[in-house]
Every structure is written in structure tokens, then in C-alpha cells.
Amino acid sequence: MSLRLTVALLALGLVLVFWGTLAQVNLGLYKAQNDFFRSFFIYWSPAASSLRIPIFPGGYLIGWLLLINLFAAHLRYYQPGKKKYGIIMIHLGVVLLLFGQLLTDLLSRESVMHLRNGETKNYSEASRQYELAVVDTTEAATEKVVAIPVSRLHQRADIRHPELPFTVRVKTFYSNSSLVEKSVPGYGKVEISAGFGSGIWWRELPHETDTDKRDMPSGIVELLTPKGSLGSYLVSAYLTRPQVLTCDGRRYELVLRLARFYKPFNLHLMEFKHDIYPGTDIPKNFSSRVRLQRADTGEDREVLIYMNNPLRYAGETYYQASFDPDNQGTILQVVHNPSWLTPYFSCVLVGVGLLTQFLTQLVGFARKRKTS
Amino acid sequence: MNWSLSDSWSFSSRHGLALLLAAVLASGCGQDGIKVYTVPKEQQPQMSQADMPAGHPDAAAASAAPQLKWKTPDGWTELPAGQFRVASFKVADKEGKQADVSVVPLPGGAGGDLSNVNRWRSQVGQPPVTDEELKTLKQPVELAGQPAALYEQSGQNPTGEPTRILAVIQYRDGTAWFFKMTGDSQLVAQQKPVFVEFLRSVQFAIGEAMAAMPAGQAPIADGTLPAGHPDMSAAPLGAANSGVSTAGKPQWAPPAGWTEVPGGQFLVAKFTIAGAGNAQGAVNVSSSAGDGGGLVANVNRWRKQLGLGELSSDELAKSAKDIETTSGRATLVEMSGQDARSGQPASLVGVMVIQPGQAWFYKLMGDAKIVAAQKDAFTRFVQEVKY
Numbered sequence: 001m002s003l004r005l006t007v008a009l010l011a012l013g014l015v016l017v018f019w020g021t022l023a024q025v026n027l028g029l030y031k032a033q034n035d036f037f038r039s040f041f042i043y044w045s046p047a048a049s050s051l052r053i054p055i056f057p058g059g060y061l062i063g064w065l066l067l068i069n070l071f072a073a074h075l076r077y078y079q080p081g082k083k084k085y086g087i088i089m090i091h092l093g094v095v096l097l098l099f100g101q102l103l104t105d106l107l108s109r110e111s112v113m114h115l116r117n118g119e120t121k122n123y124s125e126a127s128r129q130y131e132l133a134v135v136d137t138t139e140a141a142t143e144k145v146v147a148i149p150v151s152r153l154h155q156r157a158d159i160r161h162p163e164l165p166f167t168v169r170v171k172t173f174y175s176n177s178s179l180v181e182k183s184v185p186g187y188g189k190v191e192i193s194a195g196f197g198s199g200i201w202w203r204e205l206p207h208e209t210d211t212d213k214r215d216m217p218s219g220i221v222e223l224l225t226p227k228g229s230l231g232s233y234l235v236s237a238y239l240t241r242p243q244v245l246t247c248d249g250r251r252y253e254l255v256l257r258l259a260r261f262y263k264p265f266n267l268h269l270m271e272f273k274h275d276i277y278p279g280t281d282i283p284k285n286f287s288s289r290v291r292l293q294r295a296d297t298g299e300d301r302e303v304l305i306y307m308n309n310p311l312r313y314a315g316e317t318y319y320q321a322s323f324d325p326d327n328q329g330t331i332l333q334v335v336h337n338p339s340w341l342t343p344y345f346s347c348v349l350v351g352v353g354l355l356t357q358f359l360t361q362l363v364g365f366a367r368k369r370k371t372s
Numbered sequence: 373m374n375w376s377l378s379d380s381w382s383f384s385s386r387h388g389l390a391l392l393l394a395a396v397l398a399s400g401c402g403q404d405g406i407k408v409y410t411v412p413k414e415q416q417p418q419m420s421q422a423d424m425p426a427g428h429p430d431a432a433a434a435s436a437a438p439q440l441k442w443k444t445p446d447g448w449t450e451l452p453a454g455q456f457r458v459a460s461f462k463v464a465d466k467e468g469k470q471a472d473v474s475v476v477p478l479p480g481g482a483g484g485d486l487s488n489v490n491r492w493r494s495q496v497g498q499p500p501v502t503d504e505e506l507k508t509l510k511q512p513v514e515l516a517g518q519p520a521a522l523y524e525q526s527g528q529n530p531t532g533e534p535t536r537i538l539a540v541i542q543y544r545d546g547t548a549w550f551f552k553m554t555g556d557s558q559l560v561a562q563q564k565p566v567f568v569e570f571l572r573s574v575q576f577a578i579g580e581a582m583a584a585m586p587a588g589q590a591p592i593a594d595g596t597l598p599a600g601h602p603d604m605s606a607a608p609l610g611a612a613n614s615g616v617s618t619a620g621k622p623q624w625a626p627p628a629g630w631t632e633v634p635g636g637q638f639l640v641a642k643f644t645i646a647g648a649g650n651a652q653g654a655v656n657v658s659s660s661a662g663d664g665g666g667l668v669a670n671v672n673r674w675r676k677q678l679g680l681g682e683l684s685s686d687e688l689a690k691s692a693k694d695i696e697t698t699s700g701r702a703t704l705v706e707m708s709g710q711d712a713r714s715g716q717p718a719s720l721v722g723v724m725v726i727q728p729g730q731a732w733f734y735k736l737m738g739d740a741k742i743v744a745a746q747k748d749a750f751t752r753f754v755q756e757v758k759y
Contacts, residue, residue: 122411137413147407163408181457188729189662201662262411325543 005069013062016042020059028209030128038105067098083364086357093349100342108337111261113318115269115290116329122266124334126259128214132221132235133260134164135242135253149259150175153219165247166223171232173219174204179238192220194231195243195254202236217256223247261334263314265294270302272323272330286320288330305332440475443573445566448473463555463563471555471563473570478548485541488550489523492537496527515542515551516574524564526557532713536560538567622732623758627749630655640732645742653738653746655753664731667692667724671705674722674735678709697725697755704751708740719743723754732759 020036027035036042037059043052057065074091078084111124132153136144146163153159154175159168179202180187187201208215218236222229225247233243235256242253268291275284287306292299292313303311311318317340321333440458444450451460461473489509490500501509510521526536534557542549551574553560553567560567626632630643645653664670671692672682683691693704702725711718719740725732736743736750 131407139413141413142410143413144410145408147409149406152406159406161406161408183660183662183665185658185660187661203661262409325548 002069003073006066006073009062009066009069012057013059013066016056016059016062019056026209031207031209063098063102067095070095070098083360086353086355086360089353089356090350091353093346093351093353096342096349097346100339100346103339103342104337107339108335109261110336111334112321113267113332113334114329115267115272115288115332116324117269117272119329120266120268122264123260123262124332125257126261129259130215130217130237130256131259132168133253133255133257134168135255136250137253138250145260147259150217150256153217153221158224165250165252166225166230169222169224171220171222173217174202175217176205176207176215177218177236177238178203178205178216179218179236190220190234192232192234193229194245195233196241197234197236197239200234219256221254223254261336263316264296265292265299265314267292267318267332269330272327274323274327286323286330288320288332441575442570445570447566448570463553463559465559465562469556469559471553471560473553473567474550476550476552478550485521485523488539488541489525492523492525492539493527496525496529496535496537498525498527513540513568513571515540515549515571516576518542520571522568522571526561534558538564540571624753625756627746627753629746645738645746647739647742647745651739651742653736653742655750656733656735656737658733658735660731660733661729662731663726664724664733667703670724670733671722674705674720674737675707675709677712677737678707678718678720679712680707680709695723695751695755697757699725699727699757699759702726702754706747711737721747721750723751725754725757727759730759732757 016036019042020032023036024032035058039058040061041054041058042056044055045052070091074088078088111126113121113124115121130150132148132150134146134148136146144163146161148159148161148168153170153173156170156173159170178187179190179200181199181201183189183201187203190197190200190202192198202218205216216237218234218238220232220234222232223245224230230245230247233245233254235243235254237256237258239256242255245252245254270289270291273285273287273289275286276282277284285306287304290303290305290311292301292303292311294300305311305318305320307320310320315336315338317335317337319333319335320330322331323329324331442459444461448461448463451462453460457474457476459473459475463471463473486501486503486506489506493500509523511524513520513522520540520542522538522540524536524538526534529535535554536557537552537554538560539550539552542551551571553563626643630645633642633644639656640659641655641657643655645655647653668683668685668688671688675682688705691705695702695704702723704721704723706719706721708717708719710716717740718738720735720737721743722736723734725734734750734754736746
């Protein structure tokens with residue numbers, strides 16, 4: 001492994017970042033990120049062909065090669081002795097930085113908690129990923145949720161689970177769709193046998209690439225029990241009203257919704273404030289006063305979340321991200337990133353390494369000068 | 373300095389690296405799993421609909437619809453609320469001009485004023501405006517006791533009819549409320565004071581924002597066509613090149629004397645037929661998913677093109693004729709009147725063919741003599757089409 005390779009990889013990385021940044025114009029942020037940076041290769045498909053030809057290394061490949069190259073160089077040139085401590089620290093710092101970013105990419109999760117004034121929630125929602133939730137609402141105080149990720153619906157296979165009283169057969173599923181209430185060209189009639197949605201027409205849409213918008217999936221699922229079919233239901237991100245059904249004396253709700261991440265505590269929005277400079281429309285401060293309540297620990301306290309002052313709790317960080325246009329609700333960004341400290345450690349490590357290396361050289365040089 | 377892979381890179385180091393790689397890659401898997409959890413019930417008003425019997429078609433829609441009160445203006449006909457609309461009205465004048473009023477709630481910003489106004493502008497053939505220009509378009513009105521901005525767009529819809537759209541977006545309780553009146557330009561202009569008065573009469577009930585549609589795309593049931601207009605060139609949001617391309621072209625043999633011409637994106641095919649003098653006829657072929665809005669709506673659309681009044685389904689049943697085609701039965705109608713565009717006397721022969729999941733419309737229209745001469749050839753043409 002060589003320094004040349006490192007330079008070549010860094011150059012490729014430069015091209016990749018430039019290309020990937022430009023590609024966002026057409027592909028949108030999320031697709032560009034996945035195609036260019038969260039991939040081993042960038043693929044090109046000839047027109048009207050399903051062939052995928054790799055034409056350029058992707059972010060994962062460049063990152064891994066850099067990491068392996070660095071390890072190899074370190075192993076090759078490792079020599080015990082004080083003189084190399086600085087170099088080792090620099091290398092370790094860079095390795096930690098690369099590795100930390102990979103962990104962040106794989107393990108971090110961003111979601112959103114939208115609270116209206118006076119509202120209490122114990123979950124945040126994904127910004128783009130959906131789930132088909134089958135919710136047993138029979139009990140008075142609790143509900144049991146079986147959340148099926150949309151990736152399973154794509155497979156169009158029958159979905160069985162020990163907690164589900166029926167098999168979910170996916171008859172049709174559109175990752176992005178448009179629903180209308182009237183027959184218009186290009187739209188097909190939603191053919192269902194149960195639940196509401198019979199007067200709806202729909203069509204599949206290509207994936208949404210605009211950063212400000214998201215896909216609105218829809219599908220038809222048939223619920224099958226050993227005794228027979230319970231019917232075909234329309235599920236759609238456009239419908240927040242769940243389909244309601246009974247099975248074996250229990251009540252169930254069926255809803256296609258943004259994936260939820262439940263918390264062991266409640267957040268209650270006491271007040272959202274949008275302060276402006278007097279006599280202007282210029283925002284001065286956005287803040288959310290929330291009450292954090294946790295039953296298992298008895299915790300109950302008030303927290304003020306505002307710009308640059310997030311709430312860090314239970315491995316998650318709650319940032320003041322946005323608010324409702326009527327100033328009566330807040331939108332908190334919830335970031336779960338187990339490796340959030342790695343960039344700090346690696347920067348310190350590289351800094352100390354550079355300093356050590358510099359001082360080692362300086363001391364050595366000074367000694368030499370003295371002796372000569 | 374030239375580094376190379378050294379022999380000192382021991383076997384155990386290699387294994388370690390491989391393990392590390394495997395561990396990291398493995399950590400990315402397993403995200404496709406089904407999750408099960410028991411959570412406390414949400415304290416939201418819409419949960420009451422769990423009491424509705426399974427499979428009750430309208431129960432959920434009715435129980436979860438946001439509560440909105442208003443005073444229906446004189447001359448407006450209230451229509452049943454739809455899956456997306458919480459209120460819907462029809463307005464018509466004596467001359468048969470029509471307008472549609474809708475109230476659609478969407479949680480979140482629903483794309484904001486600018487993108488929605490530009491979408492409405494595109495529906496009446498107007499160019500988009502910038503954020504700055506948008507400010508000059510705002511007309512202050514009062515909606516449910518709060519100030520709101522009314523946007524008025526006029527122009528022509530894709531079929532060339534003068535159309536006007538009055539729309540108000542009001543953001544309250546995390547929901548964008550769309551109040552919209554669309555229809556004949558003159559009628560909507562006349563109705564504007566009534567619409568403004570209607571907005572003033574609206575009252576929101578507490579807690580209404582909980583049940584509606586999620587944020588994300590702009591309103592979807594908005595800007596769509598009236599029922600049964602399959603071959604009109606007006607498409608809903610993002611639906612350019614719609615149904616026609618997915619349906620594909622069936623196999624047919626056009627008779628001699630028909631010239632195929634480009635029909636635009638909403639016609640599967642168009643043929644022109646030239647007769648003696650300046651006499652002209654044309655055959656339009658269009659297709660729509662499902663039953664395309666049904667026979668009555670489509671025949672009445674054709675009748676409108678000839679300046680004729682609407683028929684009820686009973687009246688239509690008397691005049692429509694069933695014909696046999698190679699792909700099953702079809703319905704043929706004939707009518708004569710005045711071409712609404714040219715003002716010239718014209719005849720029309722229309723055939724509707726229902727295929728599984730797809731309806732096909734064939735229309736021969738033009739000078740009465742040409743239509744009479746071409747009727748048999750047209751009917752044979754339709755009968756022999758293979759889908």
C-alpha cells in the first residue's frame with residue numbers, strides 16, 4: 001500500500017464529492033447521498049436496459065480503501081520508539097475519524113417530533129421511511145403495535161408474524177402515489193373489498209427527489225386468516241384515518257404511517273415561543289418549553305430547548321428545528337447517534353499527534369544543534 | 373516515499389480486519405425486521421372511531437373529519453364531503469355555467485403559498501410568479517375571524533375554457549386549510565363576494581387539526597377534472613403523459629381517407645377526414661382507466677360539445693345502441709347540434725368500449741354530411757379494434 005494510493009483515493013474522493021454535489025440537482029439530496037456516498041460503486045445504466053455498469057468508486061469503497069491503506073501503512077512502518085508516537089497518534093486519529101463516520105452513517109438515526117402546544121408524545125417519527133402498523137386497540141389503556149417496514153411490502157410476499165392474527169398479503173404497493181376522488185386519465189380505480197377508499201382512483205408516481213417533499217406510498221393489502229379472507233384494504237400515507245377491523249373478537253387498526261420510534265418517556269410541550277425583534281419581523285429566538293416525564297424513574301422536569309441548546313437525553317439529542325406557521329407548535333429534530341463523540345476524539349488525537357511529532361522533531365533538532 | 377504491503381502484516385491482523393469489516397457490515401443489516409411493542413394509548417380525539425364496525429365504508433371518514441361550521445350561501449348546493457374534502461359545494465347559474473368549491477385540510481405547510489399559487493396558475497395557463505410578485509397578488513380577506521390572503525388566478529383551462537380560481541390558504545393549528553372556488557371565469561368573478569362572505573362565516577371547532585392528511589405533497593384532490601372527462605387535456609398534479617401511454621395503442625386498421633395526425637398527450641390517436649369544399653371531420657380516440665367516469669357523464673360531455681343539454685340515464689338508455697365488437701359489447705350514441713367552438717352545424721357519433729380496467733372512447737365529429745358518410749366505416753373500424 002502506498003502514499004500514491006492515498007493521494008489517488010483522496011483525488012477520487014474530491015471528484016466524488018464534486019460530482020455527488022452536482023448530482024443532487026437532478027437526483028435530490030437523499031438519492032444522491034445513497035447513490036454516490038452510501039455505495040461501493042456508482043452505476044450507469046444504458047438507456048432502456050436494466051444493466052448496471054459500475055463506472056466510478058462510491059463513497060464506501062473509497063472510505064474502506066483509505067482505511068485499509070492506512071492500517072497497512074501503519075503495520076508496515078510500525079517501529080517501536082518514542083520518535084513515532086506522534087505519527088501513530090495522527091494515524092489513529094484519522095482512522096477513528098473515518099471509522100466514526102462509517103458508524104455514524106450506519107448507526108445514526110434522525111427523526112422528528114412534532115408537538116402542538118399542550119400536546120404530549122412518547123414517540124418521534126421518521127422523515128421519510130414508512131411502516132404499515134397493525135395496532136391491536138382492544139385494551140383500554142395500551143395498544144400493541146406490529147410495525148411492518150415498507151421494505152417488506154415491496155417484496156409483495158405474504159407477511160406472517162407470531163403477533164399477527166392474520167397473514168398480510170400485499171396485492172399492490174406503490175412507493176409513491178397520487179390519489180384522487182374522481183376518474184381522471186391515467187388513474188386506475190382502487191379495487192378493494194373492505195374498509196373505506198372505494199371511491200378513490202390512484203396511480204403510481206416516480207420517487208420524489210425534491211428535498212422538501214417525500215414519497216406518499218399507497219397499497220392494497222389482503223388480510224387472510226385460516227378461516228378465510230377478512231378483505232382487501234386500501235392503506236395510504238394520504239389517509240391518516242386508520243382502517244378498522246375486528247378479528248377473533250379483537251379490534252385492530254391498519255395504518256400506513258411514518259415509521260415511529262417510541263421513547264420510554266413523555267415530552268409535553270408547555271409553550272413554543274417565537275420571539276422577534278420589536279417592530280420588525282426578524283426572528284430573535286425560537287424556544288420550546290417542554291416537560292419531560294418518565295414513569296419508571298419518576299423523573300419530571302422542565303427543559304427549555306432553543307437554538308444551539310438542545311436537550312440531550314437517553315442517548316438522543318432534541319434540537320429546535322422548526323415550528324408551525326401559526327406559532328402554536330414546535331418541530332424538534334431527534335438525533336440518535338451513538339458515535340457522536342468520535343470526531344471530537346479524533347480531532348484531539350490528530351492535534352496531539354501533530355504537536356508531539358513537531359516537538360519530537362524540535363527537541364531532536366535542538367539537541368543536534370547543541371552537540372554540533 | 374513509497375509504501376508497500378509488508379509481510380509483517382500478520383495473519384492475525386488480517387483476520388482482525390476481516391472481522392472488523394464483517395462486524396461493521398453486519399451492523400447495517402437487520403433493519404428490515406418487524407417490530408412489536410406495547411405502548412400507552414394516545415390521547416387523541418380520533419381514537420373514538422375504533423368503535424365503528426369493521427368495513428363500514430364511511431364511518432371512519434365521518435367520525436374523524438375535522439369539525440368545521442359555515443353558512444352555506446344562497447345558490448350553493450352542498451355536496452357530500454369526500455375522502456379529502458371536509459366541505460364541498462356546487463355553484464351553477466341559469467346558463468349552465470358551473471363552479472366547484474372545496475375545503476381541504478392538510479397538516480403542515482403543504483408546500484407553502486408560492487408553490488400552490490404557481491400550481492393553480494399553471495392550471496389556467498399562467499406563468500409562475502416569484503416570491504416578490506406573489507406579495508402583490510395577495511388580497512386580504514377574513515377567514516374565521518382571522519386575516520388570510522386570497523389569490524385570484526384567471527386564464528384558460530387546458531381545453532381553452534375561460535377559468536378562474538379563487539383560493540385561500542390559512543395555516544392554523546399545524547394544518548394548512550385550502551378554501552378554493554374553481555370554475556367558469558365569469559361565474560366565479562360574480563361569486564367572489566359570496567365566496568368572501570362564505571369565508572367570513574367559517575368557524576373552526578376546537579381540536580380539529582388532529583385528523584386530516586399528512587404533510588408532504590400539495591393537495592391532491594385539487595385541480596382534478598370533473599367526473600367523466602377522460603379525453604380532456606387537463607391533468608392532475610404531476611400527471612403529464614398520463615393513462616394514455618400506459619394503455620398503449622390497440623391494433624386497428626383506419627379506413628381509406630383518414631389521415632392520422634398528432635392528437636396531443638391525452639388522445640391515443642386522432643384522424644382527420646376531409647370532405648367536399650371546406651367540410652371537415654375528425655375521429656378522436658382516447659382511453660381512461662376504469663370505466664372512465666361512466667357512459668352518462670361522457671355522453672353528456674359530448675352533448676355539451678354540440679351545445680345540447682344533459683340527458684338522464686333513462687333518456688340515454690332510449691337513444692343509445694349496443695353494438696358487437698370483436699372484443700365484446702360497446703355502446704354507440706349519435707347526436708347533432710352546433711359545434712360549441714366553431715358555431716357550425718355538426719354531428720357526432722361516439723362509441724364507448726369497456727375493456728378490463730380500461731375504457732376506450734371513439735368520437736367521430738364534424739360536418740353532418742361527412743359524419744353520415746363515414747358512420748359505417750367508423751363503426752366497422754371500432755368493431756375491429758384488437759386490444
